[in-house]
Amino acid sequence: MQALAMLDAILEEEWQYRYYSFNANWGENAQMGSMRNGSGDDFFTLFDDAGCFLKGFDHESTMSPYRETPLRTWPGVLDDVPVQFESALKEPAFSMQNTTFCIWRRAGDFTWSHGDIDYPEGEDDPDGSLWMLSALDGGPETYQSFAEDYHELEVEAGAVARVFAHEPLSAELLAAFPTSRSLRDVVLDAREIGYPVGP
Known part of the structure; x- marks a missing residue:
């Protein structure tokens, strides 16, 4: 769920248009992920x-x-x-x-x-x-297909796999995606999501 939220944050600037979200600080010792x-x-x-x-x-x-x-x-x-x-x-x-x-x-x-x-x-x-939880299969190709359909963007499965592996967010990782978002802005999302950020 964290990886899916991070991928959506990379591809979509506006939170309300994201399919997946994650809050690493939902409550005391609690995290929450969602799909809408x-x-x-x-x-x-x-x-x-x-x-x-x-x-x-x-x-x-x-x-x-x-x-x-x-x-x-x-x-x-x-x-x-x-x-x-x-x-x-x-x-x-x-x-x-x-x-x-x-x-x-x-x-x-x-x-x-x-x-x-x-x-x-x-x-x-x-x-x-069955259809709603299919994205949780851990397969990069599943999100790749979703991104092409929902975000209308061509995303490399290899780049998705790097996020699934929780590779720390960096300018180099961000450059692997078709996005115009700045690293600074995506870092703010990553902190809310609880996704690791590189030095």
Whole structure:
């Protein structure tokens, strides 16, 4: 999430037009990453001492809370969230009423978990998690393809890989991207994101 936010910051000057963002100082011992596509879909990730909590919302999903009046989250999606993540469930910024999927991984866990859910039949991605989380596969080519589509810029997969590896930000690294942003301005974003900055 940090790398994706850093890549978007390099390519897009205006924060409100960025797809991915990350705040390394979200709270005491807490960091937060998010994705917003501007069309009503988003996901939020909370990293704290309890582990990692991630919730997402696909507004066109079959499992959307808006399928009923009053709103109702699909059974099982939030029912089994561990008590350690209670603060995340109450976080206003996460808009928990808008949730189609939720996963978590407690500190010390070896795998990710989700609730006991009876998914709709006949759909490959009923909650939107498949397409929304696909960028987290760690593949530079995945972001390269995204940048060409969303930012309409040609980005080298090798340059993306350097950011995925958390190579410290420098003028030389910035020059590997099709951006007009100054190093000084990108450094300010990097500090908020928690991305390393070179000397």
